[in-house]
Amino acid sequence: MHDSVTDDLKTALKQLIIEECDKDEFTPADIGDDDALLGGDLDLDSLDVLQICMAVKNQYGVRIEGNTAARRALKSINALAQTIVDSKAG
Structure with missing residues (x-):
């Protein structure tokens, strides 16, 4: 789960969350890969x-x-x- 494709996906997902949720005070670098998204910062x-989800x-x-x-x-x-990776594989 640490290849460049997955790293790119994780960065894209962080950006998606920031944009979709109007969290402009965050950057992708602020969101750790294992940080809790629900109930977190x-x-x-x-x-x-x-x-x-949409x-x-x-x-x-x-x-x-x-x-x-x-x-x-x-x-x-x-x-x-x-x-996402599992869904695409299946």
Whole structure:
């Protein structure tokens, strides 16, 4: 999970979250790959979760549906990237 494609994906996901959730005070470098996205420094709410899920669907064609799946996928950048990679592989 540490190849350049995945690193690029993680950076793109950080940028996506910053843009979709209007978190302009953050840069991708501020968000650690294992940092908690929910309940963490980003202070994301349920609307942010919906925005992220919609953006991931639009940009990557990966559907994240249901609270449990969203909570699991949005645990961290690593988890979100893995969700996308696994979905593409399957």
